Amino acid sequence: MKKIGKMGAVLALTLSMVMLGACGNNGGGNTAAKETSNAAAEASGNGGTKTEAKDITLGFSQVGAESGWRSANTKSIQDSAKEAGITLKFSDAQQKQENQIKALRSFIQQKVDVIAFSPVVESGWDTVLKEAKDAGIPVVLTDRAVDSKDTSLYVTFLGSDFVEEGRKAGQWLTEQYKDAAEDVKIVELQGTTGSAPANDRMSGFAEVIAANPHLKIIASQSGDFTRAKGKEVMQAFLKANKDIDVLYAHNDDMALGAIQAIEAAGLKPGEDIRIISVDAVKDGMQAASEGKINFIVECNPLLGPQLMQVVQDVVDGKQVEARIVTEESTFTSEQAKEALPNRQY
């Protein structure tokens, strides 16, 4: 017992020393735990050809690395910062708000020119945003919004409009079935219950197809944005409902799982059951080019170039719009076939 106590004391000492050392390395700034790519980004930023007279530093706090979409998003921001000659201080919040708040505070201390971040959650940002405002640092939101009442706390929100994505999917469907005399039976695979993309893609879609009373959603279940769940739920849909005409999936992965279920049932995806999906990741585009997905609404993670433009404008003192929607397109099967070779993610 005594031995363990001694060992514990030694361990605690070592730990505290390590931590002190780490703090020292950061030059007194108590930065967030993960700022691994800082040095690399800075080095490349300084080394690159600088076209701007003024050196801009951007502090960016990312949600985490939870999906392929998110990694593409991170890469786009890092690459375009390098290209634009902007020094990027990148911090990964690992899906935790407290990490993100810490990162924002450290950005304020380091007196960066602009702060950009994708909020992990919607609420609880007022205090730290106020601190940034008091320090005179403009804040740009990317990808996800905050529910703060005071819109003066941030300059702009740059990101996809999930409701619009749902609307685009609905518009294509109403266009396809505008002469329908019979009921069109639609099944819907929702994203994670309660998440903003799932809610918004559902409401946007429902809003548009309400115009045509023949378009009926006969079943709607959550597939958690995953392939396995998408397949499982679609299997059940196929058993419970006869003659499904259309499948609307909130992301490509669920659609891909559902395609396997449809094929197992001896039906042809894209023909017997028409499939609409959102995201346009590589696997989804592949399926679309094979005619298995009829229509994909793009949800673009590559908002790096647009973000750098906004940052430049903010620093130059130009007026920036309060809401900037990322440039997104839609793909039918034929368009997917053409676009596939050039897809980056």
Added chain:
Amino acid sequence: MGRLVKHHLFWPLCVLAALLLFNLCYSPDFFTITMHDGHLYGSLIDILNFGSPLILVAIGMTLVVATKGIDLSVGSIVAISGAVACLSISKGPDQNSLALILISVLLAVGLSLILGLWNGLLVSVAGIQPIIATLILMVAGRGIAQLVTGGQIITVTSAKYAYIGSGSLATLPFSIFVVILVLLIALLTRRTALGLFIESVGCNPTASLMAGVRAKWVILAVYIFCGLCAGIAGLLLSSNVSSADGNNAGLWYELDAILAVVIGGTSLNGGRYYLTGTVIGALIIQTLTTTIYMIGVPPEITLVVKAFVVLAVCLIQSDAFRAAFAARWKTRHYPAEKEITRHVS
């Protein structure tokens, strides 16, 4: 009759039958099974096919629980095994070559054995509480799986690999045969002294050590077996959708598996285990999931419905609850009736 009711499988079977009966009333063609390109097709087959990974994990968990342990890391092992197999196949020159598939499968199974060994060593040799020891791998394992997949979803296009999880042998899904094989191996413990050793270690490790049972070896063995089961389950899951998802594959599987074990009648206090009960428990969970999809419970309240059914199942199985209920029933009083009798007399 009394003996029938006392049998440990009586109540789990009743619940399963009730669930199936409900489905029969709700959608009459629930039980219809048709032939489809040489394999059987129907809801019951789906339940068996989608339920097989859970059954496998639960079988491994049963033996661990029998030694008064618990393995929280099974979900992560599921993810790692799928990720490793898919990565190795996707790197191969010809994805359909049998040798590559075999090597990948062996690699994944070998790795899950090592992970099981790691858990076993922590519990038996290092003497860490099982819940903490396996919690380490539960958290770290997700990270390992994401490291293996690079945060992306790995898609494979190998028909041979897809056969493991979605192919069919003699008109039945191949996965069912895998489950039967593993179940038979597990049931061997009942035919040999090992079953008795496991139960005795679960009752009292010190006493069994005094009686000449190598408690450490027994504990090590059950954790390795549990890791093996989880690894095979990971192969089934990933091959079912022909892709590996480090983030979501096998998420919360440990909880479902523990639930299946408990529904099957095995006590978390160790010392007794019922493998057939576990299989029925897992089938109950899968049937419930399919039922929820079939009857179209809104996704917002799915978990509440599940919770109520599980609560009901647990209450029905509790001897104390049944006894209290029966006592109330037998000693029930009818005040109104008495009053009438009094008037007459």
